[in-house]
Amino acid sequence: xxxxxxxxxxxxxxxxxxxxxxxxLMLRAGMVRQEAAGIYAWxxxxxxxxxxxxxxxxxxxxxxxxxxxxxxxxxxxxxxxxSGRYDDYGKEMLxxxxxxxxxxxxxxxNEEMITEIFRAYVRSYKDLPLNLYHIxxxxxxxxxxxxxxxxxxxxxxKDAYSFDLDQESAxxxxxxxxxxxxxxxxxxxxxAIPMAADSGPIGGDMSHEFIILAKTGESEVFCDRxxxxxPIPGEDTDFDGDLSPIVNEWLGSYAATDEKHDxxxxxxxxxxxxxxxxxGIEVGHIFxxxxxxxxxxxxxxxxxxxxxxxxxxxxxxxxxxxxxxxIIEASHDDAGIIWPQSVAPFDVGLxxxxxxxxxxxxxxxxxxxxxxxxxxxxxYDDTAERAGSKFATAELIGLPWQLVVGPKxxxxxxxxxxxxxxxxxxxxxxxxxLARLIG
Amino acid sequence: xxxxxxxxxxxxxxxxxxxxxxxxLMLRAGMVRQEAAGIYAWxxxxxxxxxxxxxxxxxxxxxxxxxxxxxxxxxxxxxxxxSGRYDDYGKEMLxxxxxxxxxxxxxxxNEEMITEIFRAYVRSYKDLPLNLYHIxxxxxxxxxxxxxxxxxxxxxxKDAYSFDLDQESAxxxxxxxxxxxxxxxxxxxxxAIPMAADSGPIGGDMSHEFIILAKTGESEVFCDRxxxxxPIPGEDTDFDGDLSPIVNEWLGSYAATDEKHDxxxxxxxxxxxxxxxxxGIEVGHIFxxxxxxxxxxxxxxxxxxxxxxxxxxxxxxxxxxxxxxxIIEASHDDAGIIWPQSVAPFDVGLxxxxxxxxxxxxxxxxxxxxxxxxxxxxxYDDTAERAGSKFATAELIGLPWQLVVGPKxxxxxxxxxxxxxxxxxxxxxxxxxLARLIG
Numbered sequence: 091x092x093x094x095x096x097x098x099x100x101x102x103x104x105x106x107x108x109x110x111x112x113x114x115l116m117l118r119a120g121m122v123r124q125e126a127a128g129i130y131a132w133x134x135x136x137x138x139x140x141x142x143x144x145x146x147x148x149x150x151x152x153x154x155x156x157x158x159x160x161x162x163x164x165x166x167x168x169x170x171x172x173s174g175r176y177d178d179y180g181k182e183m184l185x186x187x188x189x190x191x192x193x194x195x196x197x198x199x200n201e202e203m204i205t206e207i208f209r210a211y212v213r214s215y216k217d218l219p220l221n222l223y224h225i226x227x228x229x230x231x232x233x234x235x236x237x238x239x240x241x242x243x244x245x246x247x248k249d250a251y252s253f254d255l256d257q258e259s260a261x262x263x264x265x266x267x268x269x270x271x272x273x274x275x276x277x278x279x280x281x282a283i284p285m286a287a288d289s290g291p292i293g294g295d296m297s298h299e300f301i302i303l304a305k306t307g308e309s310e311v312f313c314d315r316x317x318x319x320x321p322i323p324g325e326d327t328d329f330d331g332d333l334s335p336i337v338n339e340w341l342g343s344y345a346a347t348d349e350k351h352d353x354x355x356x357x358x359x360x361x362x363x364x365x366x367x368x369x370g371i372e373v374g375h376i377f378x379x380x381x382x383x384x385x386x387x388x389x390x391x392x393x394x395x396x397x398x399x400x401x402x403x404x405x406x407x408x409x410x411x412x413x414x415x416x417i418i419e420a421s422h423d424d425a426g427i428i429w430p431q432s433v434a435p436f437d438v439g440l441x442x443x444x445x446x447x448x449x450x451x452x453x454x455x456x457x458x459x460x461x462x463x464x465x466x467x468x469x470y471d472d473t474a475e476r477a478g479s480k481f482a483t484a485e486l487i488g489l490p491w492q493l494v495v496g497p498k499x500x501x502x503x504x505x506x507x508x509x510x511x512x513x514x515x516x517x518x519x520x521x522x523x524l525a526r527l528i529g
Numbered sequence: 530x531x532x533x534x535x536x537x538x539x540x541x542x543x544x545x546x547x548x549x550x551x552x553x554l555m556l557r558a559g560m561v562r563q564e565a566a567g568i569y570a571w572x573x574x575x576x577x578x579x580x581x582x583x584x585x586x587x588x589x590x591x592x593x594x595x596x597x598x599x600x601x602x603x604x605x606x607x608x609x610x611x612s613g614r615y616d617d618y619g620k621e622m623l624x625x626x627x628x629x630x631x632x633x634x635x636x637x638x639n640e641e642m643i644t645e646i647f648r649a650y651v652r653s654y655k656d657l658p659l660n661l662y663h664i665x666x667x668x669x670x671x672x673x674x675x676x677x678x679x680x681x682x683x684x685x686x687k688d689a690y691s692f693d694l695d696q697e698s699a700x701x702x703x704x705x706x707x708x709x710x711x712x713x714x715x716x717x718x719x720x721a722i723p724m725a726a727d728s729g730p731i732g733g734d735m736s737h738e739f740i741i742l743a744k745t746g747e748s749e750v751f752c753d754r755x756x757x758x759x760p761i762p763g764e765d766t767d768f769d770g771d772l773s774p775i776v777n778e779w780l781g782s783y784a785a786t787d788e789k790h791d792x793x794x795x796x797x798x799x800x801x802x803x804x805x806x807x808x809g810i811e812v813g814h815i816f817x818x819x820x821x822x823x824x825x826x827x828x829x830x831x832x833x834x835x836x837x838x839x840x841x842x843x844x845x846x847x848x849x850x851x852x853x854x855x856i857i858e859a860s861h862d863d864a865g866i867i868w869p870q871s872v873a874p875f876d877v878g879l880x881x882x883x884x885x886x887x888x889x890x891x892x893x894x895x896x897x898x899x900x901x902x903x904x905x906x907x908x909y910d911d912t913a914e915r916a917g918s919k920f921a922t923a924e925l926i927g928l929p930w931q932l933v934v935g936p937k938x939x940x941x942x943x944x945x946x947x948x949x950x951x952x953x954x955x956x957x958x959x960x961x962x963l964a965r966l967i968g
Contacts, residue, residue, distance in 0.1 A: 097596050097661060099650035123646055125601055125608075126633065131646060132599040134661075140599070157536050160571040160579070162564055162683045163602060163666055164623075164635070169564075181628045184603075186635075188682075189620045189670045194565065196603070196625075196635075207562055207570060211538035222536060222573075227602055227666065231628045243627075244601045 091436070092458075093471045097134050100483055110306045112418035113238030115427050119487045121414075128235025128243030135487060136414065138435035140246065143410040143417075144225055146277050146432060147248045154270035154329050156221040156250050161203050163227055167193035169202040172387050182230045196229035201383050201405055204251040208401070209389035215255045218391065218401070219263050223250030225410065239411045240371075240419075241308075246411040252404045255393060257380065260402035264296070264378050265333040267406040269323050271300050271374050272340070276322040278413060279430025280420055282373055283317050285345040299347060300374035304419040307369030312356055313345035315364040371416050378404040427488030428511050436469040438527060439489040443477050443496035450495050453505070453520060457493065464528040485510070493523060530875070531897075532910045536573050539922055549745045551857035552677030554866050558926045560853075567674025567682030574926060575853065577874035579685065582849045582856075583664055585716050585871060586687045593709035593768050595660040595689050600642050602666055606632035608641040611826050621669045635668040640822050640844055643690040647840070648828035654694045657830065657840070658702050662689030664849065679810075679854040680747075689845040694832060696819065699841035703735070703817050704772040706845040708762050710739050710813050711779070715761040717852060718869025719859055721812055722756050724784040738786060739813035743858040746808030751795055752784035754803040810855050817843040866927030867950050875908040877966060878928040882916045882935035889934050892944070892959060896932065903967040924949070932962060 099120040108114040116122050121136030132140055148158065164186070170176035176183075176195075184196040197203070204222060212220065225248045235243050252263035268284065275282035280302050287299040301311055320343075323336055344359050346352065347370070356365065384390065384400035392398050414433075421428045429435070438461060442454040454470065461468045469489065471480050477496075484492045494506040499517065507523050508515045518526065538559040547553040555561050560575030571579055587597065603625070609615035615622075615634075623635040636642070643661060651659065664687045674682050691702035707723065714721035719741045726738040740750055759782075762775055783799050785791065786809070795804065823829065823839035831837050853872075860867045868874070877900060881893040890911075897909045908928065910919050916935070923931045933945040938956065946962050947954045957965065 095594065097598070097650075097659060120650075123649065125642060125645070126603070126605040126631075129601045129603055129605075131601060131642065133646075134596050134598050137597055137599045137663075155534065157534075157573050158576055159536070159573045160576045162568045162570060164565070164568055164668065164683055166565040166568075184625060184627065186623060186625050188623065189672065192565075203564060203570070206564070207572075210562065211536075211559075220536060229603065233628065244603055 091467075091469050093469060094473050096469070098483075098487075099133065100486065108238065110237050110240065110419070111422060112240060112306075112415035115418055115422060115486070116238055116415065119427060122239060128232060128241070130239055130242055130244070135435050139414050139429070139433050140410060142433040142435075143278060143413050144246070144248075147274055147408055147410055148225065150270045150274040150277070151223050151248065151250060153273070153325075154221075154266045156223045156267075156270075158224060159222055160224045161197070161200050161207075161226060163196055163229070164194050165197045165203055167195055169206055170195065173202050173205075173383050174386060175202070182232065184229045184231045197226075198228055198230045199247075199405075199407075200224070200226075200249055201251065201403075202387065205383045205387045205389045205403070208253055209384075209387065212253070212391060215391050215393050219252065219254050219259055221250055221252040221263060221266070223248060223406070238415055240415040242411065245409055248408045248410060250406040252406070253389075253401045254403075255391065255399070255401065257402055260378055260380070260404060262333070264376065264404050265337045266329050267376050267404070268298070268337050268340075269327060269329070269333050271376065271406070271408070272322055272336075273327075274408065275300060275302070275373060277432055278417060279432060280373065280417065281318055283311075283313055283345050284340055285311060285313070285347050286350050287347060287375065288349055296378040298376050299372045300376075301347065301370035301372055302416060302420055303366070303368045304371050304416070305369055306419050307371045309370055309372070310348040310351075310367065311346065311370035312351050312365070312367050314343035314360050315366050317343050317345055318366075371419060373413055373416050374406075374408045376404065376406045378402075422488070425482075426486035429488045429490060431490050434490050435487070436467040436489050438466055438468045438491045438493055439484045439487070440468050440470040441480050441484060441492060441494045442470070442472055443480070443494060445472050445474055447497055449500050450497055453500055454495050457495070457505075457520065457524065460524055461527060466527065491527060493527070530906075530908050532908060533912050535908070537922075537926075538572065539925065547677065549676050549679065549858070550861060551679060551745075551854035554857055554861060554925070555677055555854065558866060561678060567671060567680070569678055569681055569683070574874050578853050578868070578872050579849060581872040581874075582717060582852050583685070583687075586713055586847055586849055587664065589709045589713040589716070590662050590687065590689060592712070592764075593660075593705045595662045595706075595709075597663060598661055599663045599665060600636070600639050600646075602635055602668070603633050604636045604642055606634055608645055609634065612641050612644075612822050613825060614641070621671065623668045623670045636665075637667055637669045638686075638844075638846075639663070639665075639688055640690065640842075641826065644822045644826045644828045644842070647692055648823075648826065651692070651830060654830050654832050658691065658693050658698055660689055660691040660702060660705070662687060662845070677854055678850045681850065684848055685850040687847045687849060691843045691845070692828075692840045693842075694830065694838070694840065696841055699817055699819070699843060701772070703815065703843050704776045705768050706815050706843070707737065707776050707779075708766060708768070708772050710815065710845070710847070711761055711775075712766075713847065714739060714741070714812060716871055717856060718871060719812065719856065720757055722750075722752055722784050722809075723779055724750065724752070724786050725789050726786060726814065727788055735817040737815050738811045739815075740786065740809035740811055741855060741859055742805070742807045743810050743855070744808055745858050746810045748809055748811070749787040749790075749806065750785070750809035751790050751804070751806050753782035753799050754805050756782050756784055757805075810858060812852055812855050813845075813847045815843065815845045817841075861927070864921075865925035868927045868929060870929050873929050874926070875906040875928050877905055877907045877930045877932055878923045878926070879907050879909040880919050880923060880931060880933045881909070881911055882919070882933060884911050884913055886936055888939050889936055892939060893934050896934070896944075896959065896963065899963055900966060905966065930966060932966070
């Protein structure tokens, strides 16, 4: 993509309304724009990151055997009357009447609807286990939306729902998502720690939050430092096998949010030099809630003995839109964002220090063509901006590599390759730089 | 994907409420489920097709130089008060009050919001031309939704918006989308004909609908048969070049919807054997509306002479969700859907006629592994259903190829490869079948 043709509205000033660093950087880097309180448009740069996050989430859901579908945003209130949550949910639910004065709502979550879909088609335990997920926009009418896309009203959510004949099998489905989440966050460049949690309005009696440590975190968390070094399950993990050893290893060390924290146990169990007490950001939440929805909504299957039983369910949420902000909270410096390679909006920023100069233009065009042909996403700064401004933009938007082509270096046959994360710069021949990037 | 682990709820009965063939087939093939009047969940098979359609639309938008972003579904009413459309739009707009009693709405289209984004950042003609698009769920509260996803209330829309300094340049932007649409529909396996159209609530004075011919079309259309044989612009089309010869060729032959039809001209200009009068389905609509939104909303740019002028805009819509149904209307037979390769939910249906038989199981597993490794999407029917039921399902869901492995053929070393579109069957060795599919 040539920057001269792209839509990247960089802000020079730091917007006053932004209280946390991810919000400030997302606004300054032209990633999002607020369209109403807690409602954001994703501008092209932000949209690219969002799509990459979404795709990693999807790949790991698929790997764990979950099946993608897509439920609508608007739901009938009657579904929620069946489960009893319509009146309970309170003002966070955006309630709507259509032209025929039927009560509708913008889905804040989808337990009811997926249960309705399940009960319409599935009759037998032979069709279980089943895990259905979707990635869809949701709405929660927060009284005070803040922190940009970290706590917005309209947000993108991946929510998966598992269906099993009994609790034991449901536990296996839970473990699959547990491991999928560990892999997902690791691929996003995040160290996420699962912690026992309250289940809130979703209900149920087993629940874990996945939390990353960040100074700007919304809540206080406590954990054993050993958790930061646990290995992440590999691509070759057998999701049909027994995952409980992995899950038990992660749950074997102390980790708790404020609401579940037990200071006495924390101090008794963990040597002082391994005690972490820090701020945390929730990036995922998984629930086992048994028959909470299947019972009132009559989602039953015939078991091996022919008798019908309500299915045991769990639900599993990750918010890709919130994750974009969480990644920035975990990875930035004073100059801007530092994207992990896996979610970077472009792989390389190619910077022409003297657009209009025949030599730099020629070399840049050649590099742009070759890098693009090799499958790399390149943002080519071919604008007439001065060098200082181009560098500042490159640092701010945080692409993993900056490839700088200036007339002075080029006269000596060299270009400069900079690693955004380490700050390391190397002067290289054009061919060496290409080889380094294409690998 | 193994069918035994997939979620493919085939209906044996034809649902009574479905009036048109695409709706019937989508329900029977387990592609969608109605969750409320005109509101559908996309079940896994349908979701796969929807995603493929969406991706083709995206690729052709990108090729034409449009830039993707993503606007939210919920909009502030105040934006629409600025353009004057809030009161005009009528009951099709889903109006909402949030918890603070602010007037909001579920976007039926996005001219206002994109104009707001544009005016917030763009100041100079040097940043033009610009074309921004998104692919997002929209809502129009139709008084009588029908025909399944063909005329639903919640629907997926790709809408692009072009910004230019003047009418001449806006015409070039219009032509880019015109050509992008020709390419998009051709890649979807559709013969779409552009026809002059009224511009309705979007406004403006130039507008074309893209219409495919189908018996079940919603409106009557008239055109010159020669249009069916016009060449589609190739992948190498230079979108920065002059596209008017292509556009003029398409607009040079008679084509009109009922509302624009001129019978006298139709008969005078076109020889009788080339006159087509048929039913048509609208699959895309493009508009040039000049300064209709930029003027009241003050989206202005400084021209080369420094004076500020309202930008000239156009908008360009394609509905991927409606397209899924339109493709089925255009491509089916009595047994079911016939997917064009480009949007088929899977490339191959691998049918094991005797699951549990060591020979057929072994061959199927081997074929499944090899086809998948070659990058093909395979739906492997490994269920215990009887052969007749498996064949019926395969015909109904309409994958381009069926690869049938039965004990009798296998004893002679052969499998059967069937082309869904032509009905042609071939008995082949396992290796020949593989070679045929992998190519």
